[in-house]
Each structure stands twice: as C-alpha cells, then as structure tokens.
C-alpha cells in the first residue's frame with residue numbers, strides 16, 4: 001500500500017467509520033491506520049466489510065444493468081420500462097438536477113410497481129433495497145392512525161431531513177400512496193419542490209417514488225379495449241394510456257393524490273402506468289421464480305400455477321386479478 005492509498009484509507013475511516021473515530025486525535029488515527037495497513041495488506045477484502053457509506057463505492061448508477069434487468073426481468077410492462085430507464089438515466093447523469101426525481105407509479109396490484117423500485121435500487125446502491133439509504137414507507141405500517149396525523153407529519157419530515165442530511169443520494173419509496181392521508185402527502189411537498197436549499201439542506205439529488213393503485217382501473221379498461229382489437233400489446237403507446245391515467249388521478253376526488261398540491265404544482269416528473277398482466281406473463285413470472293430458486297425450468301408446472309389464478313373480466317378472462325403476486329406461495333405448494 002502506498003501513501004496515497006494510505007491517505008484514502010484514513011479518509012474512508014473518518015467518513016464512513018462513524019463518530020467514534022472522529023474524536024480521536026489525528027496522531028492516534030494515523031497510528032491506527034498504520035496498524036490497519038498491515039492488516040489490510042493480508043486481507044484485501046476486508047474493505048468490503050466496512051460500513052456502507054454515502055460514496056461512489058456504494059452508490060453509483062449502472063445504466064446497462066438497469067436496462068438489462070428491465071428487459072429480462074420485468075414482464076409485460078413495455079411502457080413503464082421505457083419511461084423508467086429514461087427518467088432514472090437522465091436524472092442520475094445530471095450533476096446538477098434542479099429538483100429531486102419524483103416518479104409516480106400507477107396500476108393494478110401485483111403488476112410490478114414494488115419490483116421496479118427494487119430494480120432501480122439494485123442498480124444505484126451496491127446493497128440494493130438493503131441499503132441504509134433506501135427508505136420504504138407504507139401507510140398501514142408507518143402511519144396507521146388518522147388521529148395521529150400531526151405526529152406522523154412531524155416525524156416524516158424529520159426522517160426525510162435527517163436522511164438526506166446524511167446522504168444526498170437517498171431514495172424514498174411510498175407504498176400505497178392512495179391510502180395515505182392527504183395531509184401527510186402535503187408534508188412531503190417542500191422536499192420535492194424546486195428549492196435550492198431548505199434550512200441548509202439540498203434535496204435535489206434524492207429520489208422519491210410513489211406507488212399506488214390509483215388509475216389502475218382505467219388503465220385496465222384501456223388495455224382491455226386494445227386487446228379486443230386484436231392488436232399486439234406492445235403497440236399500446238403511452239399516449240393511449242396517459243389520458244385515462246390522468247383523468248383517474250386528477251379527477252378522482254377520493255384519491256389522496258388529487259387532494260394534494262403535488263400534482264397541480266407539477267412536482268411529479270413522471271406518471272408511469274403499469275398494465276394488467278395476462279396469463280402468459282404469469283407463466284413468465286413462475287418460470288423466473290423457479291430460476292431464482294435454482295430449480296430446473298418446468299413449463300408444465302408454470303402453466304399449472306398460472307391456470308390456478310383468477311382472471312378477469314369474467315367474459316374474457318384476460319388479466320390476472322392479483323398479477324404475479326401469489327406466484328411464490330403457489331409454487332411453494334407444489335414443491
């Protein structure tokens with residue numbers, strides 16, 4: 001190890017090692033680093049055992065990886081796939097974004113909204129969803145009681161501020177956004193707005209992802225109408241779904257999103273529609289699940305699992321009611 005690596009190591013210890021080392025005098029720290037150097041020379045991989053930190057070693061966007069994952073692992077979502085790749089790439093390649101990236105993913109249950117969030121995290125953070133810079137909030141889990149809304153608001157703002165202060169490249173995922181109290185959504189607003197800084201903290205490099213079923217029904221109607229024309233699903237374009245999505249999201253007075261100023265202030269950068277999944281996609285999900293478990297591919301089993309799910313509308317039985325959601329447990333039953 002030369003002296004430059006030596007310095008880098010010391011710096012890493014100071015930046016990532018936490019508070020304890022910072023208060024030790026430099027002399028001792030240098031001594032410790034010298035002792036560690038010998039240790040590290042014999043165990044080069046020990047580096048990876050260091051605590052995750054907010055640096056390029058742990059956080060760097062892999063466009064090739066995201067593209068490959070979206071193409072090979074996400075089924076039946078050609079529109080969402082394209083928007084996500086463009087949006088995330090554009091944002092991550094911009095060194096000076098004017099605001100945080102805000103994506104709002106909409107669609108029927110079990111169609112891949114959580115899954116896509118995971119693919120995005122996997123290709124930004126070394127530790128993917130396990131990264132300490134990725135935060136998931138579920139209304140039922142984190143904010144269950146409407147009566148405590150004021151407490152939740154304060155807590156959520158506190159968390160977001162604290163986490164972004166620790167690491168500008170933080171990611172916040174809000175699941176079941178449509179079940180979230182509008183007041184709570186409003187409390188996120190300042191963070192996703194075009195502010196240079198808010199109380200000395202810049203939120204411009206953070207990513208916010210909202211997941212909801214809002215608009216799912218109208219996306220399904222549009223997709224079903226398209227299916228009935230006999231055309232290839234891949235020919236369905238964003239503009240075909242966009243109208244039904246925006247009508248459902250903007251004009252639905254029961255949707256939490258509608259009540260908030262997130263939408264009318266144009267703070268959401270992309271509304272991403274997720275299409276309902278067909279039988280063939282469910283078969284693909286089952287095959288993928290087998291592969292993930294290290295099992296040999298078994299198309300018969302995949303078909304068996306897929307045919308046990310329920311499909312709608314009753315007349316045509318085109319789309320899976322739960323998308324790919326119950327595949328895992330169905331497979332367990334057969335194995």
Ligand SMILES: Nc1ncnc2c1ncn2[C@@H]1O[C@H](COP(=O)(O)OP(=O)(O)O)[C@@H](O)[C@H]1O
Nearest residue numbers: 073074075109110111112113114115285324325
């Ligand atoms: N379009 C898809 N392509 C591949 N796998 C999918 C897809 N949709 C769902 N899945 C699988 O089903 C599981 C549940 O989907 P999820 O992303 O949680 O649905 P949602 O968030 O839209 O309700 C995922 O973990 C994934 O394994």
Ligand SMILES: *[C@@H]1O[C@H](CO)[C@@H](O)[C@H](O)[C@H]1NC(C)=O
Nearest residue numbers: 060062063064065066068069
């Ligand atoms: C990016 O992803 C590709 C495809 O998964 C992978 O082969 C490559 O090693 C990754 N690059 C980095 C720098 O991690």
Ligand SMILES: *[C@@H]1O[C@H](CO)[C@@H](O)[C@H](O)[C@H]1NC(C)=O
Nearest residue numbers: 135136158159160161162163
């Ligand atoms: C970051 O967010 C988590 C919730 O995901 C919270 O528990 C934690 O206290 C926050 N950290 C800070 C420093 O605010």
